[in-house]
Amino acid sequence: MKTTGVLDIGYGNINSVIESLQKLEIDSIPVRDPDVVRSIDKLIIPGVGSFAAAVSLLEETGNREAILSRHTKRLPTLGICLGFQVMSLGSEEANSKEGLGIFNYSFKKLPSPQIGWRMIHHDSISVFNRRDFFYFNHGFGAVANESDMSDFAINSQRMISFAIRDATVGVQFHPEKSQRAGQAFLKWFFESRQT
Amino acid sequence: MKLIASLLYQKGSLLNKYKFKGYRPVGRVSPTIQRLEQLQIDEVVLLNKTHTSDPADDFMAIQECESGLRQLTTPIAYGGGIKTLKQVQRLIHSGVERVVLSATEISSSLKREIADKFGEQAIIFHFPYYFMGSKLVFRTSSCVLSGDEVLSKLPRDFGGELILTSVNSEGTGKIDFRELKEFVNRIPSDIAKVYGGGVQEVSQIEQLSQLALNGACLGNVLNSKEAFVLNVKMSCSAVTRPVRNE
Numbered sequence: 510m511k512t513t514g515v516l517d518i519g520y521g522n523i524n525s526v527i528e529s530l531q532k533l534e535i536d537s538i539p540v541r542d543p544d545v546v547r548s549i550d551k552l553i554i555p556g557v558g559s560f561a562a563a564v565s566l567l568e569e570t571g572n573r574e575a576i577l578s579r580h581t582k583r584l585p586t587l588g589i590c591l592g593f594q595v596m597s598l599g600s601e602e603a604n605s606k607e608g609l610g611i612f613n614y615s616f617k618k619l620p621s622p623q624i625g626w627r628m629i630h631h632d633s634i635s636v637f638n639r640r641d642f643f644y645f646n647h648g649f650g651a652v653a654n655e656s657d658m659s660d661f662a663i664n665s666q667r668m669i670s671f672a673i674r675d676a677t678v679g680v681q682f683h684p685e686k687s688q689r690a691g692q693a694f695l696k697w698f699f700e701s702r703q704t
Numbered sequence: 705m706k707l708i709a710s711l712l713y714q715k716g717s718l719l720n721k722y723k724f725k726g727y728r729p730v731g732r733v734s735p736t737i738q739r740l741e742q743l744q745i746d747e748v749v750l751l752n753k754t755h756t757s758d759p760a761d762d763f764m765a766i767q768e769c770e771s772g773l774r775q776l777t778t779p780i781a782y783g784g785g786i787k788t789l790k791q792v793q794r795l796i797h798s799g800v801e802r803v804v805l806s807a808t809e810i811s812s813s814l815k816r817e818i819a820d821k822f823g824e825q826a827i828i829f830h831f832p833y834y835f836m837g838s839k840l841v842f843r844t845s846s847c848v849l850s851g852d853e854v855l856s857k858l859p860r861d862f863g864g865e866l867i868l869t870s871v872n873s874e875g876t877g878k879i880d881f882r883e884l885k886e887f888v889n890r891i892p893s894d895i896a897k898v899y900g901g902g903v904q905e906v907s908q909i910e911q912l913s914q915l916a917l918n919g920a921c922l923g924n925v926l927n928s929k930e931a932f933v934l935n936v937k938m939s940c941s942a943v944t945r946p947v948r949n950e
Contacts, residue, residue, distance in 0.1 A: 520821070524774040525799030533775070557796050559823040591823070602823070621894040622825050622863045625706050625918065626746055644746075644779050644800055648825040648863035686779045686801065688741055 514540030514698075518566045519685050520557030521592070522685070529685035532695055543575035551702065552579060556590025556683060560616070560649070561603030563595050573609065583676040585702035590647060593672070593679030602649050612672050612679055614651035619668075622648040629670045629682070631662035636697040637671065641690035642684035645670070650681065662703040676702055705909065705940040706746035706919035707933075710900055711926070713769055713784075720926045730926055733772030736900065740925065741778050743933045746940075748776075749804060749828075749867070749921060752784035765875055766791060770798040781828050786810075791816045792905075796822060804828045805861075808844040808854055815859060824863035832901075834871040835883050838856075840890070843871070849889040855890060867921065869901040879903070881911055888915050909939040 513530065518524045530553075537553070540546055554576070567573040578584050583694070588596045597608045600616035625690035626642035632667045646693075650668040662671040666679075672679045678698060684691035712719040716738050717729035730736065737748055750773075754765040754821060755861050764787050770793055773780055773795075783804025789855055790802050796886050803818070807829040831854065840851030884899065891897060899912050902923030912920050920940065925933060 519793075521798050522796050522801065524777075524797060528774045528799065529777055557801055557822060557826060559820055562821050574785075599753070618863070622865065622896050624825065624865055624896055646779065646825050648823060670949075685799075685803070686777060688777050691777060 510550050513537040513540065513551040513553065514545060516546065516552060516554045516572065517541050518570045518572060519675055520563055520566060522557045526553055526555050526589070529695065531693070533699070535699060541570060541572075543571035543622065544648050546572050546575040547578050548584075550584070551699070552576070552584070552585060552586045554588040554595070555593030555685075556588075556592050558591045559599040559602060560585075560591065560594055560608075564603070564606040564608065565593055566596065567609075568632035576617075577609055577611070579601075580609075580675065580677050585676045585698070586678070587698050587702075588679040589685070590681060590683055593649075593681055594649065596617070596677065596679050597651065600649050611674060611677055614669060614672070616649040616651050619648055619650050619685065622646075623668065626641055626687075627664040627670070627682070629662050629664050634662065634671070634697070636690075636694050639693075641693070643670070643680075643684070643687045643690055643694070645682045647681060660678045679701065705913050705917070706898070706923045707741050707744075707795040707937050708747045708749055708900070708919050709745045709939045710749045710751065710921040712751050712753055712779075716730045716768055718926065719753070721924065725759060733769050734775040736926070737776050737778060737780075741776075743930060745778065745925070745933075746919070747779045747781065749781045749783065751804070752782065754784070763791065763794060764796075770794070775798040783828075783830065787814070788813065789821065792818050792822065792826075796826065802826050802828050802865075804830050806840055806844075807831050807857060807866075808849060812857070818862075819859065824859070825865075827864035828867055829858065829862075829864065830861075830867045830869065832869045832871050833887055840883075840887055851887070851890060858895070862892075863903050864897060865896040865916075865918070866891065866913055867898050867900045868917075869899075869921075871901070873901050874950075879908055879911070881915070885915055888917070903936075906935050906939045909936060 596611040597614045607684045609653040663669045667677045670681045719727035720730040781802040782800045842854045898919035
């Protein structure tokens with residue numbers, strides 16, 4: 510049986526993600542042991558927290574290497590909000606902490622926090638072509654300035670809202686809090702990222 | 705502009721104002737908020753009025769409603785009785801994105817601890833304000849503070865959101881936009897702000913938008929007809945702030 514884990518290392522809205530998956534009839538379990546994280550079929554890294562605290566917890570629990578190993582082995586992983594940010598190069602929120610470097614972006618403090626619902630634009634990913642809105646709540650963001658838009662998507666504020674590299678996906682919005690649109694996105698992730 | 709349902713909760717049930725005399729229970733958290741999702745409410749602010757019988761038990765009030773909170777796919781902010789970092793951690797673990805704190809009653813050290821662990825975007829400061837003559841004031845549980853005293857308590861470059869509640873407007877259906885404008889003008893423009901208290905007419909949404917407010921709280925949403933909520937929602941979507949209206 511395929512198993513989905515939700516990383517539970519002391520930050521993040523774990524139960525909200527688990528319940529959201531339950532609504533799609535996807536059973537998931539909280540995971541912390543790096544050996545489990547390294548090999549579980551699908552992993553979700555939740556959001557809500559600060560960059561420095563999250564990276565420190567990843568290091569202390571041995572999960573930094575476990576997530577990088579998943580990426581190398583092309584096992585499906587979804588990072589949500591802060592879970593996406595920790596997979597980047599780093600963030601101005603904590604200049605002394607290095608991100609995992611899976612995505613080649615750095616996060617900078619926004620002039621004002623982005624708290625609300627926004628559309629996302631991507632030509633080839635169907636779930637972003639329905640004029641649906643997704644819920645964002647973040648004070649740091651990565652601004653798109655590249656011409657190749659195939660591996661990321663932006664919202665109307667030009668913030669990178671979705672990124673994909675091999676089997677690893679990061680989203681700046683909260684699918685678990687984006688009502689119907691968020692459920693559709695999670696369904697897309699589970700159907701398109703097969704192990 | 706976003707539409708926020710501001711809901712009261714106590715002892716296992718959401719509460720509704722009843723004949724201007726008090727409150728009565730109207731239902732459990734999860735099914736009630738799921739109905740609001742059908743009306744495209746953008747966010748919910750849940751204010752827990754449960755008073756713990758044991759002051760040493762920080763989690764009793766949270767425990768009562770957390771199973772309902774985790775079932776929701778709508779953004780939830782939770783306020784009421786928060787005084788420790790562990791309470792915030794438990795709330796976020798249960799599916800709350802943000803906590804509502806009293807701007808005047810929470811210690812600076814707790815504000816900093818929450819921001820360090822969860823990020824400033826996880827904090828909403830509640831500012832219940834009123835004017836004495838031309839002087840902006842805030843009432844706390846123990847004293848009255850001036851506007852400048854309270855605003856000076858905001859962390860520098862604060863990256864969260866403020867709820868501005870006019871004490872005098874609550875329940876009246878009227879908003880004193882002159883007073884509100886004066887208050888808004890004292891707050892740094894890059895801090896996100898929403899208005900709560902007294903929103904009862906669709907026409908008020910446009911005026912709130914002109915003051916660069918990001919959202920409006922409906923306190924009487926459980927008493928309101930669906931058509932009214934949908935009209936307010938349409939009005940929120942029509943104004944210029946970039947939320948669900950691109």
